Amino acid sequence: MKRSLFIVGNWKMNTTLQSAKSLAADVVKGLDGKLSGVEVGVCPPAPFLLPVAEALRGSQVVLGAQNASNEKPGAFTGEVAIEMLLDVGCQWVILGHSERRQFFGDTDEIINKKVLAALDRGLKVIFCIGELLDDRQSGRTEAVLEVQLAKGLLNLTAAQMERVVIAYEPVWAIGTGVTASPEQAEETHAYIRKWLTTRFSSSVSDATRIQYGGSVKGDNAKELLAKPNIDGALVGGASLKADQFLAIVRAASEVATIS
Numbered sequence: 001m002k003r004s005l006f007i008v009g010n011w012k013m014n015t016t017l018q019s020a021k022s023l024a025a026d027v028v029k030g031l032d033g034k035l036s037g038v039e040v041g042v043c044p045p046a047p048f049l050l051p052v053a054e055a056l057r058g059s060q061v062v063l064g065a066q067n068a069s070n071e072k073p074g075a076f077t078g079e080v081a082i083e084m085l086l087d088v089g090c091q092w093v094i095l096g097h098s099e100r101r102q103f104f105g106d107t108d109e110i111i112n113k114k115v116l117a118a119l120d121r122g123l124k125v126i127f128c129i130g131e132l133l134d135d136r137q138s139g140r141t142e143a144v145l146e147v148q149l150a151k152g153l154l155n156l157t158a159a160q161m162e163r164v165v166i167a168y169e170p171v172w173a174i175g176t177g178v179t180a181s182p183e184q185a186e187e188t189h190a191y192i193r194k195w196l197t198t199r200f201s202s203s204v205s206d207a208t209r210i211q212y213g214g215s216v217k218g219d220n221a222k223e224l225l226a227k228p229n230i231d232g233a234l235v236g237g238a239s240l241k242a243d244q245f246l247a248i249v250r251a252a253s254e255v256a257t258i259s
């Protein structure tokens with residue numbers, strides 16, 4: 001029995017107020033209530049969380065943020081607190097995305113603080129990890145992921161892991177149009193699951209959903225999602241067009257139905 005699949009759109013720093021509202025509305029309309037075995041979420045830019053929450057109201061689509069501060073509300077200019085995200089209807093937050101690691105100085109230590117803060121204060125976490133092209137080509141993928149997992153999930157309990165989804169996103173596949181082959185992704189997901197067994201337990205490992213991210217599209221989603229250790233997708237570019245995103249959700253539904 002496959003874990004329930006989780007398809008999430010990461011809109012990054014894209015959309016306008018108007019296009020964010022219509023994209024959310026089009027996703028809801030396109031799903032038309034048919035979501036068995038698949039959970040769907042969208043993560044708009046912070047200023048559009050509230051209007052998107054309104055567009056999602058009454059649907060099964062869940063709302064997530066793309067980042068959060070680990071600090072409590074207070075004198076932190078430019079930051080967004082977990083409490084504020086909860087207030088506008090977020091259930092999820094993406095943490096450790098490679099763009100945050102690469103451009104905004106989010107180290108494993110900072111990501112770990114954010115993960116712990118989010119879980120303690122009521123958000124669920126999509127925790128992203130992934131290797132650079134150079135790491136993969138030199139055979140260091142597992143070593144790199146091991147450090148990101150060990151440091152990013154430091155001090156988490158098995159109970160907290162129930163509210164964590166891991167997104168494996170090879171950096172070389174993000175926004176490049178190059179996807180990891182289903183076999184490459186499956187092999188790495190299996191490694192992550194083995195790591196979870198050693199660090200936590202086989203029940204945590206069995207229950208934890210591991211999404212794949214990196215140029216997922218309607219035409220490659222089914223093959224990826226059919227792999228036993230791939231439990232969903234974190235989708236960037238293709239989540240900005242409702243029909244492309246819905247094609248991925250449809251592929252997930254087909255996989256869920258036959259599993």
Ligand code: PEP
Nearest residue numbers: 174175213214215236237
């Ligand atoms: C992402 O940024 O999480 C991502 C997977 O992007 P893309 O689908 O565009 O590769």
